[in-house]
Amino acid sequence: MRQALCGLLVLAALVAASRVDPASAQAGAAPPFVFTGIPDQDESRLVERFGRVAAYLEGRLGVPVKYIPVKNYPAAVTAFTNGQVQLAWFGGFTGVQARRAVPGSAAIAQGAEDAAFKTYLIANVRTGLKPSADLPPAIAGRTFTFGSRASTSGRLMPEYFIRQAFPGKTPEQVFARVGFSGDHSRTIQLVQSGAFEVGAVDYAVWDLDAKAGKVDLGAVTVIWESPTFPDYQWTVRGDVDARYGAGFTERLRAALIGIADPAILEPFGRSKFVPVDNAAYDSLIKVGASTGLLD
Structure with missing residues (x-):
């Protein structure tokens, strides 16, 4: 028994044990x-x-x-x-x-x-830089920040356009100081605060941050819109x-x-x-x- x-x-x-959920x-x-x-x-x-x-x-x-x-x-x-x-x-x-x-x-x-994506060049309003249809020659001699070193809209393409606008010169030769923020939101904040005078940013992130109220349009503005890529x-x-x-x-x-x-x-x-x-x-x-x- x-x-x-x-x-x-x-x-x-x-x-x-054989019954599996x-x-x-x-x-x-x-x-x-x-x-x-x-x-x-x-x-x-x-x-x-x-x-x-x-x-x-x-x-x-x-x-x-x-x-x-x-x-x-x-x-x-x-x-x-x-x-x-x-x-x-x-x-x-x-x-x-x-x-x-x-x-x-x-x-x-x-x-x-x-x-058909775009890069924006943005500037602290204290620079006096104004929106331009062409990449503004007056950015030369300013402090400038890219985004990540491997960013398309925050580094690769803006560097390409800068080299076209200033033939024979690297960004380090164009600007007084070059930095890399790490991401687009950070680029906006650095330029807005005045830590850098000019920066390159993904236009979509700019639009998202502006919509979220994270951009002070009295302190930072778009001065140039790139060709698309x-x-x-x-x-x-x-x-x-x-x-x-x-x-x-x-x-x-x-x-x-x-x-x-x-x-x-x-x-x-x-x-x-x-x-x-x-x-x-x-x-x-x-x-x-x-x-x-x-x-």
């Missing part, structure tokens, strides 16, 4: 899909917008999705290169760097505004189909371009996301080579 009872208990335990089974079917984004602006805004993206993608892709922050632009490229993340919201230049380091990776979506995009590693199943990359692309919730789009300063491919950023490779910023 005791042996029979023990046998029944063991059988019951085995049956219970459907949610747990789904979560265990694939490793978490992890992504990051360049820290181009205020950290609280990054957490807000990428947290919403993670929740949205998890619902659309059927796998756990996790956002991890990084400290700077190169750290985003490194995380992508070493496989710590499978997807990243890169600037144009960091995307080029990442895809060159990880063969098979692909740009799959960009903001509708990113095909391709910029931000979502880039995915080429090994995700092997990890998450055939067709995963296209499902991911469809999910990104399917984002319609203003609560997700507005923190990006984008109206929608649209398909894109690597070739859209070929011009940045040429600019990077011409300025010596890309090997």
Whole structure:
């Protein structure tokens, strides 16, 4: 009798152990899909917008999705290169760097505004610099800050335009002092405070910060708007189909371009996301080579 009872208990335990919660089974079917984004602006805004993206993608892709922050632009490229993340919201230049380091990776979506992006040159009003259709020669001799060293709209393209406006001279030869703020929101604050007289900033971040009341238009103003260039995009590693199943990359692309919730789009300063491919950023490779910023 005791042996029979023990046998029944063991059988019951085995049956219970074989019952797997459907949610747990789904979560265990694939490793978490992890992504990051360049820290181009205020950290609280990054957490807000990428947290919403993670929740949205998890619902659309059927796998756990996790956002991890990084400290700077190169750290985003490194995380992508070493496989710590499978997807990243890169600037144009960091995307080029990442895809060159990880063969098979692909740009799959960009903001509708990113095909024709712009840099603003901003100045502290005490400089007396006025808005100009051409890059103002009077910025020469001023103190100047870029954003991150690897930023497209905060360094690569403004340096290119500055070199065009002042042939044969580097920014260090044009300005009294050159700095790197690290991100666009910080650039605005440095120029607004007078720590630097002039700076280069992503126009979308300027618009977002102005809308949020973080820009004192009595202290800092836009003095020049650049020609357009391709910029931000979502880039995915080429090994995700092997990890998450055939067709995963296209499902991911469809999910990104399917984002319609203003609560997700507005923190990006984008109206929608649209398909894109690597070739859209070929011009940045040429600019990077011409300025010596890309090997």
